[in-house]
Amino acid sequence: MAGILLLIFKDLNKVTLQSPTGKSLTSAFLEIAAAAADIGSGTFILDGELAIPTQNGFSFDLLLSVWGGIDTRLVQQIEASPEIYTAFDLLSAKSGSSHETEILER
Numbered sequence: 001m002a003g004i005l006l007l008i009f010k011d012l013n014k015v016t017l018q019s020p021t022g023k024s025l026t027s028a029f030l031e032i033a034a035a036a037a038d039i040g041s042g043t044f045i046l047d048g049e050l051a052i053p054t055q056n057g058f059s060f061d062l063l064l065s066v067w068g069g070i071d072t073r074l075v076q077q078i079e080a081s082p083e084i085y086t087a088f089d090l091l092s093a094k095s096g097s098s099h100e101t102e103i104l105e106r
Contacts, residue, residue, distance in 0.1 A: 002060040003051030006085065008036045011043045025050075032085050042094040048087040 006025065009016040015033045017025040026033050029050065036046075052062045063083065 002058040002063075003049040003086075004063060006032075006048060006050045007091075008032075008044075008046040008048070008085070008087075010036055010039065010045075012041060013037060029083060032083060035085070043092075044090060044094065045092040046087045047089040047091050048085055050083055050085050052083045 004025075005020050006029075007018045007020065009018065015026065015036045017029055017033055017036075019025055032050065050063065051058045053059075054062070
């Protein structure tokens, strides 16, 4: 996928989106943060990738436009192709860390 690696931290009703380098991306991707907030009432950390699907595959350029501030010329394209989040791994859950659990069990 042509996207941005993204960690999602959820602690009850507070959600933080963070790049692997520690930069907060929550304000840039409010729809993803809202979707994560709707996942139960627990605490977890997800590891995954943020991407924008288009008719021609995934658009890294559109994703960077959303992240860096929307270029008004791209608004229509971005609205037609909202960003998606693909979770690769559940790193932690309310019951504790899942690092020691086999990935197929997670």
